[in-house]
Amino acid sequence: MKNYCPAALRLTLTLGLSLLLPGLTFAQVKPDDAPHLLSSPRTAQAANLTIQRDEVLTLDSDLVSINVTVTDRQGRPLTGLGKSAFSVIDNKVSQEIAFFSDADAPASIGIVFDHSASMTEEKLRRAREAVSRVLENSHEQDEFFLVGFSSNVRLLVDHTKDAETLVQSLAGVQPKGYTSLYDACYLAVEKASRGRHARKAIILISDGEDNNSRYSYKELRHLLAESNVTIYAIGISQDVSMPSLLTQQVFDGLASVSGGKAYYPEDTSEMNEAFDRIAVDLRHQYSIAYRPSNFSRNGSWHRLKISVRLPSDTPRPVVRSREGYFAISR
Numbered sequence: 001m002k003n004y005c006p007a008a009l010r011l012t013l014t015l016g017l018s019l020l021l022p023g024l025t026f027a028q029v030k031p032d033d034a035p036h037l038l039s040s041p042r043t044a045q046a047a048n049l050t051i052q053r054d055e056v057l058t059l060d061s062d063l064v065s066i067n068v069t070v071t072d073r074q075g076r077p078l079t080g081l082g083k084s085a086f087s088v089i090d091n092k093v094s095q096e097i098a099f100f101s102d103a104d105a106p107a108s109i110g111i112v113f114d115h116s117a118s119m120t121e122e123k124l125r126r127a128r129e130a131v132s133r134v135l136e137n138s139h140e141q142d143e144f145f146l147v148g149f150s151s152n153v154r155l156l157v158d159h160t161k162d163a164e165t166l167v168q169s170l171a172g173v174q175p176k177g178y179t180s181l182y183d184a185c186y187l188a189v190e191k192a193s194r195g196r197h198a199r200k201a202i203i204l205i206s207d208g209e210d211n212n213s214r215y216s217y218k219e220l221r222h223l224l225a226e227s228n229v230t231i232y233a234i235g236i237s238q239d240v241s242m243p244s245l246l247t248q249q250v251f252d253g254l255a256s257v258s259g260g261k262a263y264y265p266e267d268t269s270e271m272n273e274a275f276d277r278i279a280v281d282l283r284h285q286y287s288i289a290y291r292p293s294n295f296s297r298n299g300s301w302h303r304l305k306i307s308v309r310l311p312s313d314t315p316r317p318v319v320r321s322r323e324g325y326f327a328i329s330r
Contacts, residue, residue, distance in 0.1 A: 063098065064090075065289040067199055067230060067259065068306050069281050069320040077284035078317055081308065089305040090292050099289035106141035107282050108159070108195020109134075110188040111166065114181065114206035115173040116150040123236050126268050127205050128170045130234070130275040134203065135163035137279035145191055146170065149184035150177030151212055159195060178212035185231070185254070186215045192229045200229045201260070201282055203275075207236040209247050217250060224258045225301075226326055231255050232278045233262040234271070259321040300327050 068086070070078045083100035111131055115124065135144070146157035146166050156169045185204060192200040210217070224231065233251035235243040243251075243264060251262040261281075263274035292302070303324040308317050 062291050062295055063289050064292060064325060065099070065198070065228060065287065066304065066306065066321050067228065068286040068288055069259065069284070070286065070308055071281075071318045071320075073315060073318065075277055075318075077280055078308075078310075079284055081286065085309050086286070086288060087307045087309070088288065088290055089307070090290075091294055091302050093292075093294045095290045095292060097288055097290050099287070101287040102284075103287075104139065104283055105199055105285075105287070106139040106143070106197045107199035107201055108143050108145075108192055108197045109138070109200075109282070110145050110147060110192045110202045111170075112147045112149065112184050112188045112202055112204045112206075113156075113170065113173065114150070114179065114184075114208070115148055115175050116177050116179040116208065117175055118179070118208045119175045119206075119236070121175065123207060124173065124175060126271055127234070127236060128167070129268070130271045131170060131203070131205070132167055133272055134275045134279045135167065137276065137283075138163065139283060141197075142282075143195060143197065145188075147184050147188045147191070148173050149180045150175075151180060152177070153180050153184045153187055155187070155191070159191075179206070179208050179210055180212040181206055181208075181210040181250075182213035182215045182217060182220045184213075186213075186220055186223060189220075189223050189227055189229050189231075193227050198287065199282065199285060200227075202229060202231045203278060204231060204233045204251070204254070205236065206234075206247075207243065209244060209250070217253070221253060221257050224254065225322070225324065226328070227258075228322065229258060230260040230322070231258045232260045232281070234274055235262060235264040236271075237264060237266050257323050259323075261320065295327060297327055301325075302327055 070081060072078060079102065081102065083097055086097060088095040088097060113127065143159045143161050144163060144166050145155065145159050146169055148154050148156045157166050160166065185202065188202045192202055231254045233255050235247055235251050237243055248264065255262040265271040265274050301324055304321065306319050306321045308319050310317060
């Protein structure tokens with residue numbers, strides 16, 4: 001597999017395919033789109049676009065893009081913040097924000113659904129109902145795909161705007177087999193990265209620990225660190241207990257590195273609340289982009305810190321974004 005990084009990208013591709021924009025943002029590129037891309041403040045200021053004789057579009061950019069979620073301590077989104085409220089620290093160096101948006105933009109969302117033997121019919125029912133709530137509250141232009149996993153991993157539904165198709169596919173899965181959780185997430189991250197929208201997210205629904213994957217937890221975290229995909233993990237508890245400590249560590253780790261969040265609902269009410277919060281999160285993210293002043297294509301890890309300044313009499317907000325990126329050479 002070829003590794004991509006969220007910065008220092010040089011990409012050449014034929015027209016009609018997807019173009020990987022900075023920060024692993026994809027957009028459809030057609031011949032008529034070139035004037036629009038060249039006139040876009042976000043693109044024109046950060047990249048050099050050329051149409052070659054063989055009609056290949058080339059992009060050079062060191063732009064890093066970040067999706068940021070800001071909430072209060074109760075998890076409610078703080079909306080209406082301006083660019084001046086945010087600061088970006090890249091490896092302890094303050095950066096100038098080149099692009100900022102708080103628009104309610106659509107997202108490319110992958111549902112990663114565990115239907116291994118430990119997922120009882122009751123758990124599956126609760127999970128299906130909760131997923132339906134996310135789809136009902138989604139942006140009208142959101143696109144979805146569905147990955148099911150047990151002993152094997154399958155792409156059950158490819159990118160679609162038809163939420164009903166996804167819901168119907170969920171209704172057909174039956175509990176059986178082992179748990180290939182890391183493999184399923186790995187596939188989903190790659191799939192989400194090829195989505196058409198700048199905002200990319202995965203909703204992982206599982207009740208147990210991985211016991212059947214080829215990829216390791218470390219490899220999955222590394223892939224997430226190279227992407228701009230946010231993971232929201234839902235740990236479905238057993239009948240009388242929370243998911244194991246190891247499961248919580250895994251889910252918390254995947255969510256943390258990607259700027260997402262892990263939830264551990266104990267009943268249907270908490271499950272619905274968790275999915276409602278995820279839906280709200282996806283509709284109220286801030287998009288930030290900057291060109292690192294301290295960037296070097298040496299493969300090093302750049303740790304990010306995003307801060308939000310509010311009036312002194314306002315409680316400190318909760319800010320979530322991915323932890324950093326690898327400055328991988330071309």
